[in-house]
Amino acid sequence: METVKNRVTELLNIKYPILEGGMAWVGTAKLAAAVSNAGGLGTIGSGNMDAKLLKNQIDTIRKLTDKPFAINVIMLNPHIEEVIELIIQEKVPIAILAAGNSSKYISKLREKGIKTLAVVSSENLALRLENAGAQAIIGEGMECGGHIGDVTTMVLVPKLVEILSVPVIAAGGIADGKGAVAALSLGAEGIQMGTRFIATYECEAHENYKKKIIDAGIRDTIITGQKMGHPARIIKTKFGKKIAKLEASSPEEAEEALVGSLMKAFVYGDEERGSFMAGQSSGLINEIKSVKDVIEDTMDYIINNKFSK
Incomplete structure (x- = not known):
C-alpha cells in the first residue's frame, strides 16, 4: 500500500494518517512500536510516569522500531516538568499534550525541534493551543475511553476544521475504516484510535x-x-x-x-x-487482531472509499 500524502503524514513523517491514542498503562512501548512499524504513529502513554519510568519506555521503543513515535503527556501528571525535560533531552520526535491547557509547554518543545500536537475537547482550547504553536490538533469526542469532554466527535471535528488553520485529527468512537471515512468526510486529515488497539495481540493488557x-x-x-x-x-x-x-x-x-x-x-x-x-x-470490536491488520484493514477501506488524499 502506498504512502498517503497529506499534512498529517508529512508533519509526522508516517505512512498512514492513523495515530494510536495516548493511553496510560495500556500504551506501552511494545504496542506503540507495533503501530509505528505498521505505518501509523505509535504513542507511549506516559500517564503519571516519572522521568525514570518514561526513560525505560523510550529506550525500549528505540530497540523495537526506527520509525517515528510520540509521547503523550497529560497536564495532570505530577512529574510533568521532569517528563518535558526528558522528552527534550532524549530528542523524542513527537509530543502529544493532553488533558488540559498545555500552552506553556508548546513553545518550549518546538524550540527544541520536537513536533508538538495537542488533544482538545472544545473549540476554545483548540484556538488557544493553535495560537500557542500546536502543529496539529486532535479533537477528541466524548465517545472516547478514559477522560472525556462533553461534545461528540461528529460535532467537534467539523467545528475545529472550520476555525483552525492547522490540520485536525479526529478521535473518539473510531474503530474501523467506516469510522475513519466518516471522520475524514468531516474534514479531519487523520484519525486516532485507542480502544481498537487494546484488542490486539501486541497490546500487553490482561x-x-x-x-x-x-x-x-x-x-x-x-x-x-x-x-x-x-x-x-x-x-x-x-x-x-x-x-x-x-x-x-x-x-x-x-x-x-x-x-x-x-x-x-x-x-x-x-x-x-x-x-x-x-x-x-x-461495541464495534468483535475480535482480537494484529496491529498490522487493524491498520491495513482501516486503510483499505479508506482508500476504496477515496478518502486517502
Missing part, C-alpha cells in the same frame, strides 16, 4: 481487559468521576457501578477507590477493583 472490549455492546460503558471533576469512560462492571453509587453518597471514598484502578485492570484484569477504560467503540 486478557480480561481485551475480553471485556470484545464482549461489550455499544451501551456497555459508564462514566465515572463526574462529580469529582474528572469524568472518565470505562467498561460497565460491578466496580464501575459501585463507583457511580459512591459518587452520590461519598465522593471522597469514590476517589480513593479509583486510585490505581486502571493499573489493576491492565495488569491483573481485576473486575472487582479495576477500571477498564474504553470507548463506546468497544
Whole structure:
C-alpha cells in the first residue's frame, strides 16, 4: 500500500494518517512500536510516569522500531516538568499534550525541534493551543475511553476544521475504516484510535481487559468521576457501578477507590477493583487482531472509499 500524502503524514513523517491514542498503562512501548512499524504513529502513554519510568519506555521503543513515535503527556501528571525535560533531552520526535491547557509547554518543545500536537475537547482550547504553536490538533469526542469532554466527535471535528488553520485529527468512537471515512468526510486529515488497539495481540493488557472490549455492546460503558471533576469512560462492571453509587453518597471514598484502578485492570484484569477504560467503540470490536491488520484493514477501506488524499 502506498504512502498517503497529506499534512498529517508529512508533519509526522508516517505512512498512514492513523495515530494510536495516548493511553496510560495500556500504551506501552511494545504496542506503540507495533503501530509505528505498521505505518501509523505509535504513542507511549506516559500517564503519571516519572522521568525514570518514561526513560525505560523510550529506550525500549528505540530497540523495537526506527520509525517515528510520540509521547503523550497529560497536564495532570505530577512529574510533568521532569517528563518535558526528558522528552527534550532524549530528542523524542513527537509530543502529544493532553488533558488540559498545555500552552506553556508548546513553545518550549518546538524550540527544541520536537513536533508538538495537542488533544482538545472544545473549540476554545483548540484556538488557544493553535495560537500557542500546536502543529496539529486532535479533537477528541466524548465517545472516547478514559477522560472525556462533553461534545461528540461528529460535532467537534467539523467545528475545529472550520476555525483552525492547522490540520485536525479526529478521535473518539473510531474503530474501523467506516469510522475513519466518516471522520475524514468531516474534514479531519487523520484519525486516532485507542480502544481498537487494546484488542490486539501486541497490546500487553490482561486478557480480561481485551475480553471485556470484545464482549461489550455499544451501551456497555459508564462514566465515572463526574462529580469529582474528572469524568472518565470505562467498561460497565460491578466496580464501575459501585463507583457511580459512591459518587452520590461519598465522593471522597469514590476517589480513593479509583486510585490505581486502571493499573489493576491492565495488569491483573481485576473486575472487582479495576477500571477498564474504553470507548463506546468497544461495541464495534468483535475480535482480537494484529496491529498490522487493524491498520491495513482501516486503510483499505479508506482508500476504496477515496478518502486517502
